[in-house]
Amino acid sequence: xxxxxxAASPQHRELPTKPxxxxxxxxxxxxxxxxxxxxxxxxxxxxxxxxxxxGVLASWGTNHGWPQMSAADRAKxxxxxxxxxxxALGQLAIAVLGVMVISSEYSTGGIRVSLTTVPxxxxxxxAKALVFTGVAFVVGLATxxxxxxxGQPWFSERGIGASLGDPGVLRAVIGGGLYVxxxxxxxxxxxxxxxxxxxxVTAAVALLLVVPPLMNLLPGAWGDAVVxxxxxxxGQQISYTHQSGNYLTPWVGFGVYCLWWIVPLAxxxxxxxxxxx
Amino acid sequence: MIExxxxxKRFGDTxxxxxxxxxxxxxxxxxxxxxxGAGKSTTMRVILGLDRPTKGSALVNGHxxxxxxxxxxxxxxxxxxxxxxxxxxxxxxxxxxxxxxxIPARRVDEVLELVGLQSVANRRIKGFSLGMSxxxxxxxxxxxxxxxxxxxxxxxxxxxxGILWIRNFMKTLAHEGRTVFVSSHLMSEMALTADHxxxxxxxxxxxxxxxxxxxxxxxxNHVRVRSPQHxxxxxxVEAQGIAATPVDSYLELRGITxxxxxxxxxxxxxxxxxxxxxxxxxxxxxxxxxxxxxxxxAPAPAxxxxx
Numbered sequence: 006x007x008x009x010x011x012a013a014s015p016q017h018r019e020l021p022t023k024p025x026x027x028x029x030x031x032x033x034x035x036x037x038x039x040x041x042x043x044x045x046x047x048x049x050x051x052x053x054x055x056x057x058x059x060g061v062l063a064s065w066g067t068n069h070g071w072p073q074m075s076a077a078d079r080a081k082x083x084x085x086x087x088x089x090x091x092x093a094l095g096q097l098a099i100a101v102l103g104v105m106v107i108s109s110e111y112s113t114g115g116i117r118v119s120l121t122t123v124p125x126x127x128x129x130x131x132a133k134a135l136v137f138t139g140v141a142f143v144v145g146l147a148t149x150x151x152x153x154x155x156g157q158p159w160f161s162e163r164g165i166g167a168s169l170g171d172p173g174v175l176r177a178v179i180g181g182g183l184y185v186x187x188x189x190x191x192x193x194x195x196x197x198x199x200x201x202x203x204x205x206v207t208a209a210v211a212l213l214l215v216v217p218p219l220m221n222l223l224p225g226a227w228g229d230a231v232v233x234x235x236x237x238x239x240g241q242q243i244s245y246t247h248q249s250g251n252y253l254t255p256w257v258g259f260g261v262y263c264l265w266w267i268v269p270l271a272x273x274x275x276x277x278x279x280x281x282x
Numbered sequence: 283m284i285e286x287x288x289x290x291k292r293f294g295d296t297x298x299x300x301x302x303x304x305x306x307x308x309x310x311x312x313x314x315x316x317x318x319g320a321g322k323s324t325t326m327r328v329i330l331g332l333d334r335p336t337k338g339s340a341l342v343n344g345h346x347x348x349x350x351x352x353x354x355x356x357x358x359x360x361x362x363x364x365x366x367x368x369x370x371x372x373x374x375x376x377x378x379x380x381x382x383x384x385i386p387a388r389r390v391d392e393v394l395e396l397v398g399l400q401s402v403a404n405r406r407i408k409g410f411s412l413g414m415s416x417x418x419x420x421x422x423x424x425x426x427x428x429x430x431x432x433x434x435x436x437x438x439x440x441x442x443x444g445i446l447w448i449r450n451f452m453k454t455l456a457h458e459g460r461t462v463f464v465s466s467h468l469m470s471e472m473a474l475t476a477d478h479x480x481x482x483x484x485x486x487x488x489x490x491x492x493x494x495x496x497x498x499x500x501x502x503n504h505v506r507v508r509s510p511q512h513x514x515x516x517x518x519v520e521a522q523g524i525a526a527t528p529v530d531s532y533l534e535l536r537g538i539t540x541x542x543x544x545x546x547x548x549x550x551x552x553x554x555x556x557x558x559x560x561x562x563x564x565x566x567x568x569x570x571x572x573x574x575x576x577x578x579x580a581p582a583p584a585x586x587x588x589x
Contacts, residue, residue, distance in 0.1 A: 282333070
C-alpha cells in the first residue's frame, strides 16, 4: 500500500482520445463478462451434449423400431427433425444461459456497476442481446449440424436418411441454429422481465417445454389454433422437413416464435428503463 | 462538482430522501454523514442515475449523469464492494469495466497495482475478504481517471492499515482537484478525512458545514476537578458566576479553563487531586445532532425498564 498516494495520479497517462461507452465497446465488455464466468462454458456444453446425445438416441431408437412402425408412422417420419430431437432439451440450456445474462447482474448486484459504467440502459441491454444472440446462433448452428451428421448414419442402412441437398434439409438444419438463438432470446427476455433467475428459468421451462404439449388437451378448432401458435410448437417447425396439417409452415412458425421473445423483451426493456436498478 | 437540488425520493410509503439541497465542490473531501437508514445510499444512487428521483434533481458537472457521453472519465463510484459477480477474476471484472468505456487493458494492471491487488488479480472474487473487495471496488473507480468520485462507506471491513490507506487516498484525490464525496456513519472517521460535511438524518439535511465548524459547534467543553475541599472550591467559582455541579466524585465546572481553576485553587490554598478538560467526543456531537433523526433506536437503558 506504500505505492498509494503517489499512485493516485498515474492517471494523466493518455486514455483513449474519445472515451465513452459506445455500442461496440459495450459489446466487447459483454463478451468478456459472458466468457469470464464458468457457467457459460458449462451451459453451452450442456446445449451441445444434450442436443446431439438425445438426437443420436432418437435416431438409433427410430432405426431400431422401424420394422414395427405402421405405414402411417413411416409416412410422417422426418429424418432431419428426428436427428435434432435433442433440441427439446438443448433449448432449455440456452434459455437458462439467456436468463442468466441478465438475472446474474441483478442477483450479484453487478447491475449497479454496469449501469454506472454504462448509464444508457438500452445500450447495455442491446449489447447484451447482440453478443448473446451471436454466441447462441453460432453454437446452435454447430450443434444443429453436429446432431444432423451424428443422426443420419443410423438411417443409411435402410435408405431413409436425408442429405443436405434434399429439399428443405439445409433450411431445417440452419433452422435448428436459428431455433437455438431464438430460444436463448426467450430466456433473455424472461430475465429482463423478471430479473430473478429462479422465476425466469421456471417461466422459460414452463412456456417452452411443459405447457406446449399440454395445449393439445384443449378441445376444438380454437384448441388447435392455440397449439399451433404456442411458443416451441410454432418455433420448431423451422427444423422440420415435414409439416403435419395442424402446424404452421417453417418460416411463419419461426416468425411467430420470434414474437414470443420480442414482446416480453420489449416490455422488459421498457421496465428496465423505468425501474430503479 | 455535484449539485443536489430539492432531491426527494419516496419508496412506497417511506420517504427515504426529503428535499435535500447541497453542493459537493471539487478540491476537498466532502463527508456525507448520517445514521444508518438516513438516506445516504439512496442519494448516491440518485446522483448516479440508478434510482429515479421522485422530485428534484442531482447534477454531476452540470448535467444528469445518465446522459453523460464518457461515464468512467467523468465519475468513479463505489457503492457496495459486494456488487460483483463472484465467479469472475478481479482482472476480468476490471477488464470488462474498462472495455465498456474504451479504456486500454494496461490500465487494468495499473489500477490493480494502485490498490495492491496485483498478486490476486487472477483469483475469483468469491474468495476475497471484504477488505479486498473494497480495494477492488476502488480500483474500478480509478479506471477512467475520473474527476468525480463517490464512495459509500468505503472503510467498512478494512483493517486499520487499510483505513489509513483509503483516508490518504481520498485526500490525495481531493488535492488533485477532484470532487470526492464519501459517506459514512462514523463521525470519528469523517473527522479525520473530510474537509466538509453534509449531515443528514431521516432523509433531511441537518448540517452543511466545514468539519472544523461542525466539531466546534457540537462540542460541549467543561472542566472536571477532584479535590478534598469541594465545598470551598465550589463557593469560590460560584462567586465568579461559574456553575459547579457535583458529578460522581468530581465537580463539573462550565465556562472556565483548567488554568483558571488551578490558579484559583493555588491562590486560595485548596488542594487539587485531579483536574482536566472534558470535551464531548465527535461521536457525541454527532449523536446529539442526529438524535431525533435516527430511524431505529435501541431500547433505552435499564432505568426506563425498571419504572
